[in-house]
Amino acid sequence: MKRIYSIIVENHAGVLSRIANLFSARGYNIESLSVAPINEEGLSRMTIVTEGNEQVLEQIGKQLNKLIDVIKVIQFGEEPYVEREMALIKMHTDMNTRAEVLRIVDIFRGKVVDVSHDSYTIEVTGDSDKIDAILSLLEPLGIKELARTGKVAMIREKKR
Amino acid sequence: MKLTGAEIFIESLKKEGVEYLFGIPGGAIIDLHDALYRQDDIKFILTRHEQAAVHMADGYARATGKPGVVLVTSGPGATNTLTGLATAYMDSVPIVVFTGQVPTPLIGNDAFQEADIVGMSRPCTKYNFLVKDVNDLAITIKKAFHIATTGRPGPVLIDFPKDVQVAKAEFKYPETIHIRGYNPTYHGNPKQIRKVVKAITSAKKPLLYVGGGAIISGAHEEIYKLAKKLQIPVFTTLMGIGAFPEDDELSLGMAGMHGTYRANMAIQYCDLLISIGARFDDRVTGKVSDFAPYAKIVHIDIDPTSISKNIKVDYPLVGDAKLVLQEMLPLFDEYSSVDWKEVRKPWLEQIEKWKNEHKLAYDMQTDEIKPQYVIEKLAELTKDEDPIISTEVGQHQMWVAQFYTFKKPRRLLTSGGLGTMGYGFPAGIGAKFGFEDKPVYVIAGDGSFQMNEQELATIVAYNKAVKTIILNNGYLGMVRQWQQLFYGRRYANTNIEVQPDFVKLAESYGIKARRIRKKEEVEDALRELVAYKGPYLLDVIIAREENVYPMVPAGASLNNMLLT
Numbered sequence: 001m002k003r004i005y006s007i008i009v010e011n012h013a014g015v016l017s018r019i020a021n022l023f024s025a026r027g028y029n030i031e032s033l034s035v036a037p038i039n040e041e042g043l044s045r046m047t048i049v050t051e052g053n054e055q056v057l058e059q060i061g062k063q064l065n066k067l068i069d070v071i072k073v074i075q076f077g078e079e080p081y082v083e084r085e086m087a088l089i090k091m092h093t094d095m096n097t098r099a100e101v102l103r104i105v106d107i108f109r110g111k112v113v114d115v116s117h118d119s120y121t122i123e124v125t126g127d128s129d130k131i132d133a134i135l136s137l138l139e140p141l142g143i144k145e146l147a148r149t150g151k152v153a154m155i156r157e158k159k160r
Numbered sequence: 161m162k163l164t165g166a167e168i169f170i171e172s173l174k175k176e177g178v179e180y181l182f183g184i185p186g187g188a189i190i191d192l193h194d195a196l197y198r199q200d201d202i203k204f205i206l207t208r209h210e211q212a213a214v215h216m217a218d219g220y221a222r223a224t225g226k227p228g229v230v231l232v233t234s235g236p237g238a239t240n241t242l243t244g245l246a247t248a249y250m251d252s253v254p255i256v257v258f259t260g261q262v263p264t265p266l267i268g269n270d271a272f273q274e275a276d277i278v279g280m281s282r283p284c285t286k287y288n289f290l291v292k293d294v295n296d297l298a299i300t301i302k303k304a305f306h307i308a309t310t311g312r313p314g315p316v317l318i319d320f321p322k323d324v325q326v327a328k329a330e331f332k333y334p335e336t337i338h339i340r341g342y343n344p345t346y347h348g349n350p351k352q353i354r355k356v357v358k359a360i361t362s363a364k365k366p367l368l369y370v371g372g373g374a375i376i377s378g379a380h381e382e383i384y385k386l387a388k389k390l391q392i393p394v395f396t397t398l399m400g401i402g403a404f405p406e407d408d409e410l411s412l413g414m415a416g417m418h419g420t421y422r423a424n425m426a427i428q429y430c431d432l433l434i435s436i437g438a439r440f441d442d443r444v445t446g447k448v449s450d451f452a453p454y455a456k457i458v459h460i461d462i463d464p465t466s467i468s469k470n471i472k473v474d475y476p477l478v479g480d481a482k483l484v485l486q487e488m489l490p491l492f493d494e495y496s497s498v499d500w501k502e503v504r505k506p507w508l509e510q511i512e513k514w515k516n517e518h519k520l521a522y523d524m525q526t527d528e529i530k531p532q533y534v535i536e537k538l539a540e541l542t543k544d545e546d547p548i549i550s551t552e553v554g555q556h557q558m559w560v561a562q563f564y565t566f567k568k569p570r571r572l573l574t575s576g577g578l579g580t581m582g583y584g585f586p587a588g589i590g591a592k593f594g595f596e597d598k599p600v601y602v603i604a605g606d607g608s609f610q611m612n613e614q615e616l617a618t619i620v621a622y623n624k625a626v627k628t629i630i631l632n633n634g635y636l637g638m639v640r641q642w643q644q645l646f647y648g649r650r651y652a653n654t655n656i657e658v659q660p661d662f663v664k665l666a667e668s669y670g671i672k673a674r675r676i677r678k679k680e681e682v683e684d685a686l687r688e689l690v691a692y693k694g695p696y697l698l699d700v701i702i703a704r705e706e707n708v709y710p711m712v713p714a715g716a717s718l719n720n721m722l723l724t
Contacts, residue, residue, distance in 0.1 A: 062465040068342045
């Protein structure tokens with residue numbers, strides 16, 4: 001079972017190491033991790049995607065809460081939430097593939113952010129399934145380099 | 161007026177009421193020692209190894225309940241503290257360790273005696289700090305003591321660079337502190353408490369499972385009231401020994417791998433297991449899937465991560481053991497018309513039967529000295545003096561747990577979680593600093609004692625009447641026992657017959673010592689040891705291949721005990 005944890009942490013040295021250690025010391029794997037400061041001074045948000053059975057995930061949640069540098073832990077699951085990931089994809093292109101790559105980028109509402117004689121660099125945003133989908137289409141056309149941000153997520157506001 | 165970092169360090173420790181610092185000086189903390197030299201309030205206890213310094217602070221903390229404090233230098237001084245930190249972390253002992261560090265501009269340059277102690281100690285401390293700015297020093301020390309002593313206690317380390325020790329700042333020690341990510345839960349959830357009360361009052365075969373957390377929170381009186389009022393039998397873990405008087409009729413002693421027959425059987429047949437400040441360690445549970453198969457489980461613990469970690473719990477109750485029980489006890493008043501002795505009769509009779517079936521025993525018909533006999537005799541000779549007993553780790557540790565009758569909390573110092581050989585001797589010394597007037601006995605094996613024997617110098621230097629009994633079998637006995645029982649008697653690397661003459665060793669430090677080999681010498685030697693004013697070492701040559709029984713083999717279920 002996969003789970004996304006969104007964690008508000010103190011933004012100082014050693015915090016990332018404490019969180020990483022929490023996972024590694026127990027043999028849990030981090031599938032993706034993203035960190036950046038939030039609008040409140042001195043705090044950052046970490047989004048971690050991990051996998052495990054119910055008991056492991058419960059332990060991870062408790063262990064995260066126990067860390068002194070962790071202010072708040074949000075687990076995504078039951079409530080509706082929005083998740084996004086961004087990917088930069090550098091494509092080998094030639095006369096034969098340029099049009100096809102552009103078509104795919106267009107369908108996925110991606111953007112070409114850099115061009116050279118034999119390459120495109122594409123930016124695409126969406127949930128992870130969408131990123132996976134465009135990658136599987138681009139793969140046969142020649143992916144040169146790939147960078148994914150890992151997920152970020154937020155709970156949806158209640159609709160009236 | 162501005163003070164130097166070193167002076168702020170001293171003033172802050174005074175505010176925290178620190179009496180003793182254990183450690184060894186070095187290049188990166190000369191300034192702190194210079195400041196210590198110029199004052200009389202805090203006494204520095206010079207040890208012979210930094211690991212021992214941490215164990216001393218740990219023993220002091222376990223015996224007194226106050227935080228133990230350590231000061232060591234950078235690099236090797238700091239890395240030598242790691243075993244002590246891990247020991248204290250596993251057993252939730254409040255200690256604060258200050259390590260010197262190279263000057264901040266040199267950090268990361270592989271400078272002389274530089275070690276990334278903050279990185280290394282992160283997994284074995286509750287929290288740690290690197291102080292980069294002298295203006296943050298006082299508040300960091302305040303935070304360190306707060307974190308070490310509150311919630312589930314534990315060790316905290318402060319890395320203190322040399323340039324910060326000489327830099328100056330205004331000294332202002334905060335009265336209170338708030339750390340936004342650190343809010344331990346102390347009070348129990350009232351709804352959950354009522355559920356537990358209902359479960360306890362409707363159980364037919366309830367059993368109390370008391371761990372080290374009960375001692376840390378000081379819940380022994382409340383546990384006694386609960387057990388007596390509702391007539392619930394009690395067993396403890398190794399760490400919980402002393403939280404319930406072992407001479408009480410409701411006491412089943414210690415459970416687990418080397419626990420009593422009665423306690424292990426009670427676990428396997430109870431219908432409600434009420435755990436207070438214990439964490440379902442594998443040495444207690446044996447095979448998890450067979451543990452307490454008929455029981456619903458109540459788990460009272462201050463650390464939410466301990467709950468449902470190894471065993472699925474039916475009634476989790478997060479909070480401080482003492483407070484939760486104080487909140488719970490009045491709710492039993494509405495059952496005051498119930499005659500609990502009568503209600504519990506079948507269960508207590510069953511337990512009485514188990515008690516008489518397989519008592520802790522050993523062969524008494526021998527000239528050799530049986531280690532169990534030594535412990536029993538010591539218990540008998542010291543029963544009125546309320547001593548502190550500190551043990552090393554191994555067979556002798558289990559014999560103490562089984563054969564010494566503990567009646568009060570904080571009287572047994574032992575490394576339960578990490579199982580650190582070399583812990584007991586320095587920990588006993590630390591306890592003696594905490595209680596000048598209380599007798600302290602260290603029970604050691606010949607293997608463990610050699611891991612920190614250099615501290616003989618420390619007890620001489622400070623004239624501490626620590627009494628040490630070495631149960632000497634010339635083996636790393638616990639491992640040898642496993643080799644005998646489970647590895648076809650192949651005693652690989654457990655024979656340690658080559659060892660110092662412990663009597664001469666002690667005498668070379670000026671410590672009175674004696675060796676005995678025969679059973680009839682035991683009482684006389686112990687009487688001499690108990691009566692002697694000053695440090696004393698007794699080397700007891702015991703039956704070489706004596707084993708600890710009962711024994712639940714690792715990974716077996718609790719009712720699979722080897723009894724002899």
